[in-house]
Amino acid sequence: MAKSWREKRDKPQEPMVVKIEGKMIDRFGPGRMIIATPKIIDGMVRKVPEGKLATVNQIMDRLCEEYKTDAACPMTTGIFLNIVAKAAEEERAAGVSKIAPYWRVLKTKGALNPKYPGGMEAQAERLEQEGHAIDKTRKTWKVADFEKRLVKGI
Numbered sequence: 001m002a003k004s005w006r007e008k009r010d011k012p013q014e015p016m017v018v019k020i021e022g023k024m025i026d027r028f029g030p031g032r033m034i035i036a037t038p039k040i041i042d043g044m045v046r047k048v049p050e051g052k053l054a055t056v057n058q059i060m061d062r063l064c065e066e067y068k069t070d071a072a073c074p075m076t077t078g079i080f081l082n083i084v085a086k087a088a089e090e091e092r093a094a095g096v097s098k099i100a101p102y103w104r105v106l107k108t109k110g111a112l113n114p115k116y117p118g119g120m121e122a123q124a125e126r127l128e129q130e131g132h133a134i135d136k137t138r139k140t141w142k143v144a145d146f147e148k149r150l151v152k153g154i
Helices: 005-010 024-028 038-045 056-067 074-093 119-129
Strands: 016-019 032-035
Touching (some): 005 038, 056 074
């Protein structure tokens, strides 16, 4: 039987710091990269209070700070954020009231994430309930003036 999203999020594992090599140097430069875990990302998401927002870039910057690296892996960070979102929805369906508020985490430049459960529509609805205005005039929806509501210190 396939693992639940909660099992994937809670899997015991350690973050890894790897040397940036090969073609990755072109993108990130030389140095070290942190590959976090779903549980670490979950903990960061839970620190975003109602009325505030965070971006994936803020999460990656915080990971770099915490693990003293030059970069955070954007691919695994995105995958783990998706695991956190799906695990949160599993918890919501099971009656858990305090779930990770993944909908408060935006993509670059304030864009909503179409890969979250329910897509941009569900994320927009939750954000609007928390008082955020959503600009739906483009293909990719964004939170209007998101910069003014970014959380400090995830």
